[in-house]
Amino acid sequence: MERKLIDRFGRQHDYLRISVTDKCNLRCVYCMPEEGMTFEPDEKLLRFEEIAEVVRVLAGLGVRKLRLTGGEPMVRRDLEKLVAMLAAIPGIEDIALTTNGIFLAPKAEQLRAAGLTRVNISLDSLHADRFRLITRGGDIRKVLDSIAAAERVGLDPIKINVVLMKGMNDDEIADFLRLTLERKLHVRFIEYMPIGHDDEGWKARYLPLSTVLERCAELGWDAQPAEAVYGNGPARNYRIAGAPGAFGLIHPVSDHFCETCNRLRLTADGNIKPCLYWSDEFNVRRYIGDDRAVEELFFRALDIKPQNHEMAQALASAAQSHTPTARRMSQIGG
Numbered sequence: 243m244e245r246k247l248i249d250r251f252g253r254q255h256d257y258l259r260i261s262v263t264d265k266c267n268l269r270c271v272y273c274m275p276e277e278g279m280t281f282e283p284d285e286k287l288l289r290f291e292e293i294a295e296v297v298r299v300l301a302g303l304g305v306r307k308l309r310l311t312g313g314e315p316m317v318r319r320d321l322e323k324l325v326a327m328l329a330a331i332p333g334i335e336d337i338a339l340t341t342n343g344i345f346l347a348p349k350a351e352q353l354r355a356a357g358l359t360r361v362n363i364s365l366d367s368l369h370a371d372r373f374r375l376i377t378r379g380g381d382i383r384k385v386l387d388s389i390a391a392a393e394r395v396g397l398d399p400i401k402i403n404v405v406l407m408k409g410m411n412d413d414e415i416a417d418f419l420r421l422t423l424e425r426k427l428h429v430r431f432i433e434y435m436p437i438g439h440d441d442e443g444w445k446a447r448y449l450p451l452s453t454v455l456e457r458c459a460e461l462g463w464d465a466q467p468a469e470a471v472y473g474n475g476p477a478r479n480y481r482i483a484g485a486p487g488a489f490g491l492i493h494p495v496s497d498h499f500c501e502t503c504n505r506l507r508l509t510a511d512g513n514i515k516p517c518l519y520w521s522d523e524f525n526v527r528r529y530i531g532d533d534r535a536v537e538e539l540f541f542r543a544l545d546i547k548p549q550n551h552e553m554a555q556a557l558a559s560a561a562q563s564h565t566p567t568a569r570r571m572s573q574i575g576g
C-alpha cells in the first residue's frame with residue numbers, strides 16, 4: 243500500500259513549497275533589510291535535477307501540488323526548465339509560482355507552456371511611489387504588465403498577494419477590493435507575520451484582517467463567503483455581489499489555520515521545514531539518490547511537526563513552546 247505523509251495530528255500532506263533561491267531583486271520592507279543580507283553561494287543551492295529527484299520521491303508519497311517560491315524564483319535562470327522537469331513527474335497535478343512579478347511578463351508564455359498552472363503575484367500598493375518605497379526600488383509598471391501577461395497566457399487563477407500594514411497600505415483596501423469588481427483576480431490580504439523582525443517594529447505595523455471586512459461594510463459592498471479558489475488552502479474567501487474576482491483573508495497570526503495544514507517546505511539550500519515558523523530543519527541534500535533515505539527524512543520531519551505555530555503568542559508577548567526560526571521570509575519562501 244502507498245505510504246502517505248500523515249503526521250501525528252492526522253494531517254495529510256500533499257503540497258510542497260519549494261524555494262529555488264534565497265536571492266531577490268527587491269528588498270521589501272517586511273521581508274529583508276535594505277543592506278547586509280548575505281546569500282547562499284550557488285553551489286549550496288539544490289540543482290534542478292536534485293529538486294526533481296526529491297519531488298519524484300514525494301509524488302510517490304502522495305504529493306500532488308507544488309509551489310515555486312524564494313527569494314524571487316524568477317532570478318533563478320531557466321526556471322521554465324525546472325517547471326518542465328516537475329510537470330513530467332507522474333502524480334504532480336499542479337505547479338504554481340509566487341513571484342514579485344518584476345520579471346514575469348516576458349517569460350509568462352514559456353512558463354505556461356512548460357507546465358506552470360497558476361501564479362501568485364505580490365503587490366502591496368497600487369501607487370507607483372509607494373510601491374517603490376515598500377519594495378525599496380520596484381517598478382510597479384513591470385508588475386502590472388506581468389499581471390496582464392498572466393491573464394493573456396491563461397494562468398488561472400491569478401492571485402494578488404497583499405501584505406497589509408498599518409499606516410503603510412491600509413488606506414488602499416478599497417482600491418484592492420475594487421480590482422475584484424473589475425477583473426477576474428483573486429486578491430489575498432495577508433497578515434503581516436513576525437518572521438525575521440524585531441518584535442516592536444512588527445507589532446507597530448501589524449493589522450488584523452477583520453479591518454478588510456469592516457472597510458467593505460463601510461463601502462456598502464456586500465461581501466459573501468465564496469467557494470474556495472483552487473489551491474487556496476488557508477484563505478477565507480469572499481466575493482462582493484456581482485464581482486468577477488474574489489478576495490481572501492489569510493490570517494496566520496490572529497486565526498491560524500494549522501489544523502488543516504497540508505504543506506511541507508523545502509528551502510533553496512535543501513532543508514525540509516515542517517513548519518514555516520519554527521526553527522526545526524532537516525537537510526535532505528546528502529540523501530538524494532537514496533529514495534528510501536529521502537522518504538525517511540521527510541517522515542522524521544513530519545514526526546516533529548507542531549500542532550500550531552503559536553505566532554499569536556508573539557503578538558501577546560507570551561511564552562512559546564518552540565524556538566522561532568532565525569531565517570527571514572526570503573530564506574523560507576513564505
Ligand code: SAM
Binds near residue numbers: 273311314342405575
Ligand atoms: N519574491 C516572491 C514574492 O514576493 O512574491 C516570493 C517569495 S515571498 C517571501 C512570498 C510571499 O511572502 C510574498 O507574497 C510576500 O509578500 C510574503 N511575505 C514576506 N514577508 C512577509 C511577512 N513578514 N509577513 C507576511 N507575508 C510576508
Ligand code: SF4
Binds near residue numbers: 266269314
Ligand atoms: Fe523579495 Fe519577495 Fe521578499 Fe519582496 S517579499 S524582498 S520580492 S522575496
